[in-house]
Amino acid sequence: NAGVTQTPKFQVLKTGQSMTLQCAQDMNHNSMYWYRQDPGMGLRLIYYSASEGTTDKGEVPNGYNVSRLNKREFSLRLESAAPSQTSVYFCASSGGSAGDQPQHFGDGTRLSIL
Amino acid sequence: QKEVEQDPGPLSVPEGAIVSLNCTYSNSAFQYFMWYRQYSRKGPELLMYTYSSGNKEDGRFTAQVDKSSKYISLFIRDSQPSDSATYLCAGRYSSASKIIFGSGTRLSIRP
Numbered sequence: 001n002a003g004v005t006q007t008p009k010f011q012v013l014k015t016g017q018s019m020t021l022q023c024a025q026d027m028n029h030n031s032m033y034w035y036r037q038d039p040g041m042g043l044r045l046i047y048y049s050a051s052e053g054t055t056d057k058g059e060v061p062n063g064y065n066v067s068r069l070n071k072r073e074f075s076l077r078l079e080s081a082a083p084s085q086t087s088v089y090f091c092a093s094s095g096g097s098a099g100d101q102p103q104h105f106g107d108g109t110r111l112s113i114l
Numbered sequence: 115q116k117e118v119e120q121d122p123g124p125l126s127v128p129e130g131a132i133v134s135l136n137c138t139y140s141n142s143a144f145q146y147f148m149w150y151r152q153y154s155r156k157g158p159e160l161l162m163y164t165y166s167s168g169n170k171e172d173g174r175f176t177a178q179v180d181k182s183s184k185y186i187s188l189f190i191r192d193s194q195p196s197d198s199a200t201y202l203c204a205g206r207y208s209s210a211s212k213i214i215f216g217s218g219t220r221l222s223i224r225p
Contacts, residue, residue, distance in 0.1 A: 041217060
């Protein structure tokens with residue numbers, strides 16, 4: 001029972017490089033989310049997708065893009081990585097018609113930008 | 115001011131003690147409240163999900179919401195070393211709105 005799977009688990013990038021973080025869920029959930037977690041800041045929403053084919057900005061979207069490839073997959077792209085984007089990134093999904101069920105999280109991608 | 119505030123800890127208690135974890139929130143429109151547990155190098159996992167004021171119990175865990183004082187609590191009875199983790203409280207305005215998380219409290223249970 002995989003739940004929410006994120007790849008890669010760790011990555012080191014140089015400033016200016018690009019990268020795509022992958023997320024897939026096998027719970028047939030409509031809604032998917034990308035968060036970043038920084039010390040003392042808690043989890044902050046970057047982007048979310050309420051349903052297949054829709055995406056919306058969250059609290060901290062600058063410097064990121066997302067793609068809801070299909071119902072299972074939701075990717076996060078950094079086009080030109082900056083040291084301020086060093087963080088742990090979590091993907092989550094939730095069921096219900098409007099994401100009104102509790103969110104289930106993956107185990108994160110630890111990203112370091114040099 | 116953050117919408118959801120938590121003391122970051124760390125909080126260290128002996129095994130078997132009752133643990134009290136607390137949060138405050140600023141927006142009276144919050145209707146739904148959650149507690150997540152996060153082990154080191156893992157994603158958050160949902161512990162408790164409650165609506166409006168009152169208590170909810172699940173095994174050794176009890177969640178309490180006091181909307182009049184905008185205060186959220188999680189009590190852990192008979193604490194175990196396996197309860198050592200970071201605990202995140204969270205709230206949302208409606209069942210489908212974005213979740214606002216606190217920054218977490220680190221808890222350590224000493225054997």
